[in-house]
Amino acid sequence: xxxxxxxxxxxxxxxxxxxxxxxxxxxxxxxxxxxxxxxxxxxxxxxxxxxxxxxxxxxxxxxxxxxxxxxxxxxxxxxxxxxxxxxxxxxxxxxxxxxxxxxxxxxxxxxxxxxxxxxxxxxxxxxxxxxxxxxxxxxxxxxxxxxxxxxxxxxxxxxxxxxxxxxxxxxxxxxxxxxxxxxxxxxxxxxxxxxxxxxxxxxxxxxxxxxxxxxx
Numbered sequence: 001x002x003x004x005x006x007x008x009x010x011x012x013x014x015x016x017x018x019x020x021x022x023x024x025x026x027x028x029x030x031x032x033x034x035x036x037x038x039x040x041x042x043x044x045x046x047x048x049x050x051x052x053x054x055x056x057x058x059x060x061x062x063x064x065x066x067x068x069x070x071x072x073x074x075x076x077x078x079x080x081x082x083x084x085x086x087x088x089x090x091x092x093x094x095x096x097x098x099x100x101x102x103x104x105x106x107x108x109x110x111x112x113x114x115x116x117x118x119x120x121x122x123x124x125x126x127x128x129x130x131x132x133x134x135x136x137x138x139x140x141x142x143x144x145x146x147x148x149x150x151x152x153x154x155x156x157x158x159x160x161x162x163x164x165x166x167x168x169x170x171x172x173x174x175x176x177x178x179x180x181x182x183x184x185x186x187x188x189x190x191x192x193x194x195x196x197x198x199x200x201x202x203x204x205x206x207x208x209x210x211x212x213x214x215x216x
Contacts, residue, residue, distance in 0.1 A: 004033060004150045007159055009164040014080045015181070016174070024170060026147040032141035032169045034143045037153065041141045044154070047193070048202040053132060055079060055136045057084075060197045063107060065098075077202065080136030093124070101125050113210070121199035136202075157195045161188035178188055 013019040016043070021212040024032075044052045056071040081090040081170050088111075095114040107128035114122045142151040163184035172180035 003148070004030070004144055004152055005148050006092075006153045007152065007163040008033060008124045008147065008166065011163045012170060015167045016170045020171075023174065029166070030144060030147045033152075033162065034168055036169070037141060037144070040154075040162070043193075044196065045195065047137060048077065049196050050200040050202065051157070051196065052139050052141075053080075053136055054139050054204070055080075055130065055134060058121060060110070060123060060129075060131045060133065062127060062129050063124040064115060065103060068120050069135070069148055071137065072140050073135075074140040075138045076115075077136040077138070080202075082111060082134050084132035084134060087126040090123075095122065096124065098124055109155075155199075157199070158189075158192045159186060161192045164188050 005026075008026075009019070012024050012029060012198035013023075016023070018024050043051060053072070056069060056073075058067050058069055060067070062199055076092055078092075081088045081092070082088065083090070090110060091112045093112045093114050095116060096114070098114065101112070101124035103124060103126055106125060107131075109131060110123035110125055110133065112124040113133075114124070116122060121135070142153075144152075152162060164181060167181045168185055170176045171181060
């Protein structure tokens with residue numbers, strides 16, 4: 001699908017006329033692209049794209065509340081955590097809420113979880129047995145660090161959009177008109193998002209009491 005350098009050089013070399021890295025060094029281009037990737041990552045999180053989340057499990061032990069997972073996460077999806085074999089989601093609560101579960105004296109099957117400052121996962125109730133708990137979590141975005149060899153992420157879906165967005169950033173740095181390139185970047189973003197939806201997004205069940213007796 002092309003390395004970072006392939007698209008960075010095409011954007012800067014052909015469209016900004018900087019083939020010799022005089023106006024934008026490799027370090028400059030790498031920094032600009034990483035900034036663009038951060039913005040795209042947030043967009044993918046907002047639509048709950050399967051390009052940026054994964055699923056892992058944690059096995060509990062009796063009387064042990066907190067665990068260090070073997071996966072790195074950047075947060076958990078809403079309605080994305082459950083005890084194996086159950087059909088009710090665990091809710092995520094602030095750590096301070098553990099006082100509501102008598103965490104010092106009572107154990108049971110977990111019905112909620114919290115994340116500690118150090119990145120551990122705590123369960124409430126404190127488990128009374130071994131449970132396999134599933135978690136859908138946001139994959140952390142890894143910054144690119146090698147301009148010449150690193151590949152752009154997400155299977156090439158955003159490559160053309162990234163290239164256009166990079167041109168826009170460069171033109172703005174040079175205080176040149178970027179309006180046409182911004183329009184083209186928006187078009188490429190639209191195409192990329194169509195592919196994101198085709199690739200798969202998470203569709204959560206919407207629960208509402210709008211049409212229940214209580215909601216009237």
